[in-house]
Structure formats: structure tokens, C-alpha cells
Amino acid sequence: MDMTFYSAELLKQELNDRGYRLTPQRQKILDIFQAQPQGEHLSAEFLHQDLSQEGEHISLSTVYRTLHLMVNMGLLRELELAEGHKHYELNRPLREHHHHLVCVHCNKTLEFSDTQIDQVGEKQANAAGYYVLDCQLTLYGTCPECDR
Numbered sequence: 001m002d003m004t005f006y007s008a009e010l011l012k013q014e015l016n017d018r019g020y021r022l023t024p025q026r027q028k029i030l031d032i033f034q035a036q037p038q039g040e041h042l043s044a045e046f047l048h049q050d051l052s053q054e055g056e057h058i059s060l061s062t063v064y065r066t067l068h069l070m071v072n073m074g075l076l077r078e079l080e081l082a083e084g085h086k087h088y089e090l091n092r093p094l095r096e097h098h099h100h101l102v103c104v105h106c107n108k109t110l111e112f113s114d115t116q117i118d119q120v121g122e123k124q125a126n127a128a129g130y131y132v133l134d135c136q137l138t139l140y141g142t143c144p145e146c147d148r
Helices: 008-017 024-035 044-053 060-072 115-127
Strands: 076-082 085-090 099-103 109-112 138-141
Touching: 008 024, 024 044, 024 060, 024 085, 044 060, 044 085, 060 076, 060 085, 076 099, 076 138
Parallel strands: 099 138
Antiparallel strands: 076 085, 099 109
């Protein structure tokens, strides 16, 4: 899978079409997500800390605004993996929907795919006249390490 499926030129055009501009901070945030291994989820706080350590002067509120913009553009998926703690991941094209299993003690997160979940969701959406853009199921439990 090409890790840089969304080039700076495409991002710039998409932002311009929506009345925004491509700032160095927005580009840097996208670069960080594109450099993450598949299945990696980042919080706004972690992202802000990472940017600060790299010498980027960007406020946490700007990080949040940028993340929300990128979610609305479809570049990122927003996940609530732990209560009150949102994480983000790159919304990779042509990747099947995937779901998450989260340990309520240590927040370890595993991804899994299941076509039956997707089919049930699609069936319900179609019956209600909806078009499915994304399907996410998050299961909460205790991982084997914490269950001992």
C-alpha cells in the first residue's frame, strides 16, 4: 500500500476547493500520519507533543482544528477507543472497513475485519435510505495480560 496516497498537491487542491489553504502545519500533520504504520492510532495530545519535539510551534487547539478538518475531508478517521479519548488514523483508500477491540485496563487496541458486520450495517443503512461512508465497531473488554 502506498503510504503517501494523498500528495501535497491533492491536499492543497482539496483545501482550496473548501476555502482553506495548505499551511506548513497541515502538511506536517498529514506527513506524520502517512509515516505511521498501518493500525497506529494517534491522539491530538500525542501529535502535539511530537510536533513540539520536532520544533514545530503549533498550539494544541490548532492541532484539534486541523484534525477535525481532516476528518471532515475524509483524510482521517476519528475513533473513540477509550472513554473521552479520541484517536485518529489515516483513512486509507481501498481498505476494507475495520473494527477495534480495546482493553479497558491498558487501552491496548487490536484491529480486525469482519465482512458480516459490514454486511449487517450496509443492510440497515440501505433499508433506511442511507449511503454508508464508514463502518466502525468498537468492542471493549479485557486483554489476556490484564485478565491474569
